[in-house]
Amino acid sequence: MFQEPNSVQVRITIDEIKPKVWRRLVLPSHWTLEQLHLSIQAAFNWWNALVHGSFSGRGVGDRQPQ
Numbered sequence: 001m002f003q004e005p006n007s008v009q010v011r012i013t014i015d016e017i018k019p020k021v022w023r024r025l026v027l028p029s030h031w032t033l034e035q036l037h038l039s040i041q042a043a044f045n046w047w048n049a050l051v052h053g054s055f056s057g058r059g060v061g062d063r064q065p066q
Contacts, residue, residue: 005029012040 008029013022023043027036041047 012043014044 006029007026009024009026011022011024013020021044023040025039025043027039031039
């Protein structure tokens with residue numbers, strides 16, 4: 001019969017930008033979500049450098065006047 005696959009192929013696309021930016025990754029099927037997350041960052045050369053948060057109308061890092 002068939003053997004269980006030991007890898008998976010995924011295509012990751014960044015929406016709403018032109019030209020389209022995408023990566024195709026072949027990863028071990030036993031990897032955790034954290035390992036998937038790190039491999040996506042590596043594929044796009046992000047390395048946890050993106051700012052996560054919400055916007056309040058001010059610029060990121062702007063201080064309120066005292």
